[in-house]
Amino acid sequence: MSKLVGKVALVTGGSRGIGAAIAGRLALEGADVAFTYARSGDRAEAMVRAVEERGRRALAIHADSADPGAVETAVSLTVERLGRLDVLVNNAGVYEVGAIDRLTREDFEKTVAINLRAPFLASSAAARHMGDGARIISIGSTFATRAPEEGLSLYSLSKAALIGMTKGMARDLGARGITVNVVHPGPTDTDMNPASGPGAAAQLRSIPLRRFSDPDDVAGLVAWLAGPEGRNVTGAEFTIDGGANV
Structure with missing residues (x-):
C-alpha cells in the first residue's frame, strides 16, 4: 500500500478508537501522520510507535479540541514539523446526550466547540497550507440525519451542521x-x-447486516477518499453503518 507516499496527514483525536484506526491506515498507505490527543499519553505514545513501525514519521500533538488556539496550533505544528499538510481528518468529538429540557448551556457550548467549531477552525487553518489534490474529511454520524432514540438533539445538531459546512467548503x-x-x-x-x-x-x-462496524472499516473508507480514487469526489456524504439508517 503506497497510495499516500509523500503525503502528510493530520488526524484530530487520533490516539484511540476510530481516530487511531484512521491514523494507522493512512500510515499504512504511506503518509506521515500527525495526530492530536487530549488525554491518555500512553495511547498517544503507542500510536507514535505504530506509525513509525510502518516506516512513516509520526507526530503526537497534545491539544484539547475545545480550545480554539490549540486546534489552530496543531495545524501549524504539523506543517512546521512534517513540512506540509495534504490530508486533514476532523475526527475528535464528544457525545453529550440528554433530553432537551435537561441539557444545559454548558453542554451546548462544549459540544459545539468540539464537534463543530474545531473542525471549522482546523479546516480553515489547513486550507491556508494545502495545495492541489489535498483532502479534508470530517467524521460525522448517522445521527446527523436520523434520531432513532431520545436524547440526541444536541449531538445530532452538531453532526448535522458538519454536512452544511462540508458542502460549503467543497x-x-x-x-x-x-x-x-x-x-x-x-x-x-x-x-x-x-x-x-x-x-x-x-x-x-x-x-440489517447484524454486525457493528469495525474502526478499520471506517478507516478504509477514509483512506479511499484520501487516495487517488477519491480525487473527483467532493461535497459528499458517506454512511457506513451496516444499513442501520435505511
Missing part, C-alpha cells in the same frame, strides 16, 4: 483541487461503544 475549495467530504459511521465497535456492551443487542437489532 464549493469554496474546489477550484483549488481540494476535496471535502463527510463520513457518517453508525454503531462501531470501540471502547466507547463496544459490540459486547450492555446496549449492543438493541443496536444490532436495527442493523
Whole structure:
C-alpha cells in the first residue's frame, strides 16, 4: 500500500478508537501522520510507535479540541514539523446526550466547540497550507440525519451542521483541487461503544447486516477518499453503518 507516499496527514483525536484506526491506515498507505490527543499519553505514545513501525514519521500533538488556539496550533505544528499538510481528518468529538429540557448551556457550548467549531477552525487553518489534490474529511454520524432514540438533539445538531459546512467548503475549495467530504459511521465497535456492551443487542437489532462496524472499516473508507480514487469526489456524504439508517 503506497497510495499516500509523500503525503502528510493530520488526524484530530487520533490516539484511540476510530481516530487511531484512521491514523494507522493512512500510515499504512504511506503518509506521515500527525495526530492530536487530549488525554491518555500512553495511547498517544503507542500510536507514535505504530506509525513509525510502518516506516512513516509520526507526530503526537497534545491539544484539547475545545480550545480554539490549540486546534489552530496543531495545524501549524504539523506543517512546521512534517513540512506540509495534504490530508486533514476532523475526527475528535464528544457525545453529550440528554433530553432537551435537561441539557444545559454548558453542554451546548462544549459540544459545539468540539464537534463543530474545531473542525471549522482546523479546516480553515489547513486550507491556508494545502495545495492541489489535498483532502479534508470530517467524521460525522448517522445521527446527523436520523434520531432513532431520545436524547440526541444536541449531538445530532452538531453532526448535522458538519454536512452544511462540508458542502460549503467543497464549493469554496474546489477550484483549488481540494476535496471535502463527510463520513457518517453508525454503531462501531470501540471502547466507547463496544459490540459486547450492555446496549449492543438493541443496536444490532436495527442493523440489517447484524454486525457493528469495525474502526478499520471506517478507516478504509477514509483512506479511499484520501487516495487517488477519491480525487473527483467532493461535497459528499458517506454512511457506513451496516444499513442501520435505511
